[in-house]
Amino acid sequence: xRNVLSQTLRRTGxxxxxxxxxxxxxxxxxxxxxxxxxxxxxxxxxxxxxVASLREELRLDEPIxxxxxxxMRDLLRGDLGVSLYTNRPVAVDVAEFLPATLELILVAGVxxxxxxxxxxxxxxxxxxxxxxxxxxxxxLLGVSAPGFVWAVVLMLAFSYYLGWFPVAGxxxxxYDDLRHITGFLTADTAFQGNWAAFGSAWHHLVLPAFAxxxxxxxxxxxxxRANMIETYERPYIEMAEAYGFPAGRIARRYAxxxxxxxxxxxxxxDFAAMLGNAFLVEAVFGWPGLSRYGVxxxxxxxxxxxxxxxxxxxxxxxxxxIVVDLLTTLLNPxxxxxxxxxx
Amino acid sequence: xxxxxxxxxxxxLLSAFLSTTALAASAQTVLRLDEVAVGELDxxxxxxxxxxxxxxxxxxxxxxxxxxxxxxxxxxxTEWTADGNVYTFTLRDDVKFHSGNPLTAEDVVFSIxxxxxxxxxxxxxxxxxxxAEAVDPRTVRVTLTEPYAPFIASLVRLPVVDKATxxxxxxxxxxxxxxxxxxxxxxxxxxxxxxxxQSHNPQEETVFAKNxxxxxxxxxxxxxxxxLRYGLEAATVRALLAQSEHDITSQWLxxxxxxxxxxxxxxxxxxxxxxxxxxxxxxxxxxxDDVNCRLALASxxxxxxxxxxxxxxxxxxxxxxxxxxxxxxxxxxxxxxxGALARDMDAAREHLAQCQYNPADYxxxxxWVAEVPVEERFALLMxxxxxxxxxxxxxxxxxxxxxxEQVVSPETTPHISQIFANAVTGDPDTLLYPMYHSSVAxxxxxxxxxxxxxxxxLLDAGRxxxxxxxxxxxxxxxxxxxxxxxxxxxxxxxxxxFGASPRVHVSALEDPSKAFALDTMGFTFRLMEMTE
Numbered sequence: 001x002r003n004v005l006s007q008t009l010r011r012t013g014x015x016x017x018x019x020x021x022x023x024x025x026x027x028x029x030x031x032x033x034x035x036x037x038x039x040x041x042x043x044x045x046x047x048x049x050x051v052a053s054l055r056e057e058l059r060l061d062e063p064i065x066x067x068x069x070x071x072m073r074d075l076l077r078g079d080l081g082v083s084l085y086t087n088r089p090v091a092v093d094v095a096e097f098l099p100a101t102l103e104l105i106l107v108a109g110v111x112x113x114x115x116x117x118x119x120x121x122x123x124x125x126x127x128x129x130x131x132x133x134x135x136x137x138x139x140l141l142g143v144s145a146p147g148f149v150w151a152v153v154l155m156l157a158f159s160y161y162l163g164w165f166p167v168a169g170x171x172x173x174x175y176d177d178l179r180h181i182t183g184f185l186t187a188d189t190a191f192q193g194n195w196a197a198f199g200s201a202w203h204h205l206v207l208p209a210f211a212x213x214x215x216x217x218x219x220x221x222x223x224x225r226a227n228m229i230e231t232y233e234r235p236y237i238e239m240a241e242a243y244g245f246p247a248g249r250i251a252r253r254y255a256x257x258x259x260x261x262x263x264x265x266x267x268x269x270d271f272a273a274m275l276g277n278a279f280l281v282e283a284v285f286g287w288p289g290l291s292r293y294g295v296x297x298x299x300x301x302x303x304x305x306x307x308x309x310x311x312x313x314x315x316x317x318x319x320x321x322i323v324v325d326l327l328t329t330l331l332n333p334x335x336x337x338x339x340x341x342x343x
Numbered sequence: 344x345x346x347x348x349x350x351x352x353x354x355x356l357l358s359a360f361l362s363t364t365a366l367a368a369s370a371q372t373v374l375r376l377d378e379v380a381v382g383e384l385d386x387x388x389x390x391x392x393x394x395x396x397x398x399x400x401x402x403x404x405x406x407x408x409x410x411x412x413x414x415x416x417x418x419x420x421t422e423w424t425a426d427g428n429v430y431t432f433t434l435r436d437d438v439k440f441h442s443g444n445p446l447t448a449e450d451v452v453f454s455i456x457x458x459x460x461x462x463x464x465x466x467x468x469x470x471x472x473x474x475a476e477a478v479d480p481r482t483v484r485v486t487l488t489e490p491y492a493p494f495i496a497s498l499v500r501l502p503v504v505d506k507a508t509x510x511x512x513x514x515x516x517x518x519x520x521x522x523x524x525x526x527x528x529x530x531x532x533x534x535x536x537x538x539x540x541q542s543h544n545p546q547e548e549t550v551f552a553k554n555x556x557x558x559x560x561x562x563x564x565x566x567x568x569x570x571l572r573y574g575l576e577a578a579t580v581r582a583l584l585a586q587s588e589h590d591i592t593s594q595w596l597x598x599x600x601x602x603x604x605x606x607x608x609x610x611x612x613x614x615x616x617x618x619x620x621x622x623x624x625x626x627x628x629x630x631x632d633d634v635n636c637r638l639a640l641a642s643x644x645x646x647x648x649x650x651x652x653x654x655x656x657x658x659x660x661x662x663x664x665x666x667x668x669x670x671x672x673x674x675x676x677x678x679x680x681x682g683a684l685a686r687d688m689d690a691a692r693e694h695l696a697q698c699q700y701n702p703a704d705y706x707x708x709x710x711w712v713a714e715v716p717v718e719e720r721f722a723l724l725m726x727x728x729x730x731x732x733x734x735x736x737x738x739x740x741x742x743x744x745x746x747x748e749q750v751v752s753p754e755t756t757p758h759i760s761q762i763f764a765n766a767v768t769g770d771p772d773t774l775l776y777p778m779y780h781s782s783v784a785x786x787x788x789x790x791x792x793x794x795x796x797x798x799x800x801l802l803d804a805g806r807x808x809x810x811x812x813x814x815x816x817x818x819x820x821x822x823x824x825x826x827x828x829x830x831x832x833x834x835x836x837x838x839x840x841f842g843a844s845p846r847v848h849v850s851a852l853e854d855p856s857k858a859f860a861l862d863t864m865g866f867t868f869r870l871m872e873m874t875e
Contacts, residue, residue, distance in 0.1 A: 034742065034744055034745050034748070035742070035743075035744025035745060035747070035748065036744065036747070036748065039744070039747055039748075040743075040744055042390075042463060043390040043391060043464075044747070044787050044788075045390055045464075045465060045467070045767060046390075046463070046467075047467045047470075048786075049462070050462050050463065050466070050467070053462060085381060085545075086381055086529075086545040086546065087383060087385065087388070087525070087529045087545070088529060088530075088545070093546075096544070097546070152578050155578065155579070155582055156578070156582070159582055159586070160581075160582040160585060160586070163586065166588075167579060167582045167583045167586060167588060168572075168575065168579050168583060173373070173570065176541075176542065176550065283574070283576050284576050284578065284579055285579070286547075286572065286574075286575050286576075286579055288544065288546055288547035292546070292574070293546060296380060296381075296546070296574070301744065
């Protein structure tokens with residue numbers, strides 16, 4: 001336990017340094033993207049005087065170091081600046097859009113683990129037979145096409161032709177007045193006991209989450225299968241089989257657990273990567289999330305919003321990695337993530 | 344999940360059934376449409392299409408463009424007089440803001456002051472206002488710094504805000520006026536329009552409800568609720584429309600998608616007469632600094648194929664033939680009966696023979712804006728057309744932000760740039776002055792760098808003429824002058840096309856006799872008709 005605690009503290013400390021590095025990097029990169037942010041923000045009809053005035057207001061004519069220090073001073077007070085894209089504080093935008101993306105990727109993550117790992121176990125247990133072939137084909141399909149392709153295909157099949165799922169949005173229009181507590185609509189509707197709205201929120205969530213998860217499901221299934229097949233060839237599995245242990249018990253207890261660690265690492269990375277990859281799925285399903293917002297602000301060179309969004313996504317990325325490291329340590333205490341550590 | 348008498352699952356199914364029944368019983372008509380993100384709700388910052396839809400429905404203006412004919416009609420103002428640079432407006436006495444406050448002259452003055460102070464959106468239209476004063480609660484006097492004949496047309500871009508509501512919601516900022524209510528008006532409306540904003544999320548959706556106290560009344564057939572969605576993908580819009588969950592698309596869909604919608608039963612709404620597709624030639628860069636070379640290219644351009652590129656169905660296209668430098672329907676335009684611009688290779692060769700340059704010695708940069716993919720097709724068309732005259736060409740893809748930086752000097756401006764432009768007030772002044780007056784060269788609208796004293800004189804005459812007839816004469820003459828100088832190839836007059844479900848009818852976008860000579864005005868929700 002002490003090992004876990006010290007590891008968490010160490011990772012948190014280095015994460016803060018990483019975040020500072022990310023902030024410097026993204027602050028500089030955002031400013032070297034071609035184009036004048038003031039011109040983009042004010043639109044094509046703005047006069048040169050209007051553009052100059054906004055540049056002054058945004059301190060764009062000052063040296064980049066001065067701009068960065070001013071930004072960090074405001075950031076330490078919790079002020080991420082104002083977005084030129086939405087004309088609102090970036091913190092307000094993030095607070096509004098982040099829960100939508102988190103809800104989407106959390107459900108996609110659950111699907112990834114809940115479907116990917118069992119499919120991998122199934123394929124490994126029946127290796128060389130039809131369930132294995134079927135899982136491999138399905139996994140390959142999931143991995144080979146990006147999420148947005150699946151989003152369009154699933155939307156066309158299940159919304160356009162079959163009409164089973166809604167095309168866009170997070171919840172039916174009749175629940176506009178729903179009180180937002182956490183921003184997670186599935187949770188907010190449940191807290192308020194509004195089960196019809198709860199059903200509507202899930203009804204809207206399933207298809208985009210599945211589209212986002214498909215690639216990860218395929219990846220998880222393939223990795224779990226490969227790792228388990230390797231484990232199945234270990235002598236202790238042969239020993240267990242020789243003792244006549246049931247196949248299910250061997251798979252769950254002796255083959256799956258050692259195979260889980262490499263899968264978990266990849267699943268963790270896939271899960272974190274969803275924060276960025278969710279953009280196209282959000283665009284297809286009209287999902288008002290942070291990923292879509294992030295891309296829009298980059299296209300409009302909205303400096304404050306770019307830095308704010310990237311910092312939030314970087315922080316979440318780091319958080320997911322810390323959690324994955326902790327889980328692997330818990331699964332196999334011999335693993336150390338300290339510098340110079342060994343497995 | 345258990346399914347007992349009090350189970351969540353049972354409650355879920357029951358409430359879903361009840362809510363569906365309740366919806367059917369209330370029979371509210373809901374209009375759903377979409378636009379690109381984001382929607383700017385603050386009327387003083389409104390500049391693009393989505394912002395204008397918000398503005399024209401939540402707010403009112405002193406005048407409105409007339410339907411089906413040129414000119415303007417009274418709206419919040421019952422009448423006005425002009426005496427030199429001084430305009431005096433008399434206001435209606437039956438207008439109430441959504442807050443319940445009555446409209447007064449102070450609100451109009453405040454709206455002008457606020458727009459000038461913020462200096463955003465289309466505020467440049469009001470830089471010419473020297474002062475605005477409330478003579479009495481029903482009378483506003485506006486003094487201009489110099490004569491400006493299109494001033495009444497500019498007023499369609501002056502939404503009147505409720506001063507008391509804004510003053511009660513001032514945010515932090517420099518000076519007595521703080522943020523001038525920017526924080527508040529970015530999320531709430533303070534207008535008197537026929538629709539009241541219920542909720543606004545600039546990236547997702549704005550919801551409006553009918554204003555039952557509107558001073559002109561809102562017809563029964565107009566939608567009870569309107570949902571303006573932002574940033575939907577083409578595939579999403581198509582699926583929504585097919586599921587009867589959407590009513591009007593944006594104009595930015597690819598022609599193929601619009602065509603497929605028409606196969607699904609959608610009809611088209613169209614808006615034209617306020618802008619055009621322009622191929623702009625840098626008149627300072629050889630060989631295009633020779634008018635004969637420019638005329639050769641203008642004659643060699645295949646106008647019919649350019650329109651065919653935008654074709655949606657045999658009857659509907661994103662462009663209609665151009666007759667000259669001013670879009671048909673606008674003051675100073677030439678009627679379509681006189682004949683449209685067409686390719687004439689004989690004329691092209693004659694002009695080229697008089698050009699001082701040998702085309703083979705130059706490579707013409709054909710730029711297209713990366714965010715407008717259709718422009719690549721026009722660039723390819725030009726490449727083919729101009730090669731027949733012996734010009735070498737190079738197609739260059741330029742992101743919009745780079746394009747706006749390139750055009751600040753004639754040396755960095757490409758030989759040829761493509762833009763779609765509209766008159767923001769419907770008046771030719773706001774279309775032509777920013778393009779061709781020598782004092783404003785070097786913007787995205789004026790990459791021609793035209794410097795012609797006669798053009799300047801005619802543009803100034805259009806601004807200062809005392810009567811409409813004098814203005815029309817000036818713009819007709821300007822039209823001829825521009826055709827003779829050929830700084831621009833007038834590709835086609837723009838025809839914005841929107842897909843619409845059979846449930847909605849929009850007379851202003853379907854019947855030319857009811858069309859407004861102003862972009863976006865056709866999206867006045869109170870003039871739309873919804874069926875169940």
